[in-house]
Amino acid sequence: MQELVKEIEELKKERQAVILAHNYQQDVVQDIADLVGDSLELSRYAAKTEAKVIVLAGVRFMAESASILAPDKTVLLPDIFAGCPLAESIDVQELKREKEKYPDAAVVCYVNSSAEVKAESDICCTSSNAVKVVQSLPHRRILFVPDRNLASYVARFTDKEIIPWPGLCVTHYRVTLEELEEARAAHPQAKILVHPECRPEVTEAADFVGSTSAILKYARESDAQEFIIGTEMGILHRLEQENPGKKFYLLSPGLICPNMKLTTLSKIAQCLKEMRPVIKVPEDIRVRAYQALERMLEVA
Numbered sequence: 313m314q315e316l317v318k319e320i321e322e323l324k325k326e327r328q329a330v331i332l333a334h335n336y337q338q339d340v341v342q343d344i345a346d347l348v349g350d351s352l353e354l355s356r357y358a359a360k361t362e363a364k365v366i367v368l369a370g371v372r373f374m375a376e377s378a379s380i381l382a383p384d385k386t387v388l389l390p391d392i393f394a395g396c397p398l399a400e401s402i403d404v405q406e407l408k409r410e411k412e413k414y415p416d417a418a419v420v421c422y423v424n425s426s427a428e429v430k431a432e433s434d435i436c437c438t439s440s441n442a443v444k445v446v447q448s449l450p451h452r453r454i455l456f457v458p459d460r461n462l463a464s465y466v467a468r469f470t471d472k473e474i475i476p477w478p479g480l481c482v483t484h485y486r487v488t489l490e491e492l493e494e495a496r497a498a499h500p501q502a503k504i505l506v507h508p509e510c511r512p513e514v515t516e517a518a519d520f521v522g523s524t525s526a527i528l529k530y531a532r533e534s535d536a537q538e539f540i541i542g543t544e545m546g547i548l549h550r551l552e553q554e555n556p557g558k559k560f561y562l563l564s565p566g567l568i569c570p571n572m573k574l575t576t577l578s579k580i581a582q583c584l585k586e587m588r589p590v591i592k593v594p595e596d597i598r599v600r601a602y603q604a605l606e607r608m609l610e611v612a
């Protein structure tokens with residue numbers, strides 16, 4: 313493995329590349345990344361990097377966001393099949409039909425969406441700024457796509473009418489209230505930290521709800537010594553690295569995203585060698601999707 317790491321370091325220099333990894337990536341992938349972060353942090357970094365090549369160790373919509381924000385860079389997705397079923401739960405035709413039903417509504421799309429859907433939306437959001445984004449809009453009605461659980465979480469903090477699309481993240485949906493109660497009974501001192509993609513009854517019962525990086529921040533800053541984690545298991549790597557001595561328990565054994573696990577060190581080396589698969593959003597879609605992402609970055 314050391315040889316592979318060395319090869320990636322050399323290829324990175326040769327290609328003037330950076331590796332951006334999502335908090336759910338395998339430990340070894342996180343360890344070689346220039347930045348490990350949540351969706352918002354990955355977007356911010358992609359928008360400002362001086363590198364020529366961005367390797368996005370994550371899923372397709374993340375690579376598309378990088379391509380939208382940094383059109384002059386080459387964006388590589390190490391495994392072309394690393395998709396996101398939540399992002400794929402709505403296509404642009406479905407969104408257009410939904411917009412016709414609610415002509416007075418603003419469209420807020422979660423970053424877990426295709427570039428085409430972003431292009432058809434007024435503004436984008438991530439799990440770390442969804443409430444702020446919705447509150448920044450003058451509209452009374454908000455079409456919120458595609459995650460119904462994040463939509464219902466946002467609805468708790470606003471008087472606006474939130475009209476959700478019925479998409480969901482299958483990984484977070486697996487977590488049940490029963491599991492949460494069992495985990496609380498097993499570790500009564502532990503704080504329960506969950507992602508807003510979890511079911512409403514789970515987010516209501518948790519001690520903290522936030523994006524992956526907000527969960528990391530909470531654990532770093534908390535005086536508690538034990539935590540029950542309700543998001544994808546890849547986050548345990550940073551939680552344990554950043555908090556020696558604190559204990560972390562996964563809320564459900566089902567918290568594993570197969571798409572996030574498709575990225576491997578050898579695929580990263582290969583994509584840097586071959587300079588593919590490239591993710592390039594067509595310019596007519598990119599310029600409109602850029603506006604939705606740029607508006608979000610301004611609000612956030």
Ligand code: 13P
Nearest residue numbers: 350351352438439523524
């Ligand atoms: P974060 O923005 O919280 O990292 O979430 C991304 C994601 O896809 C959660 O499933």
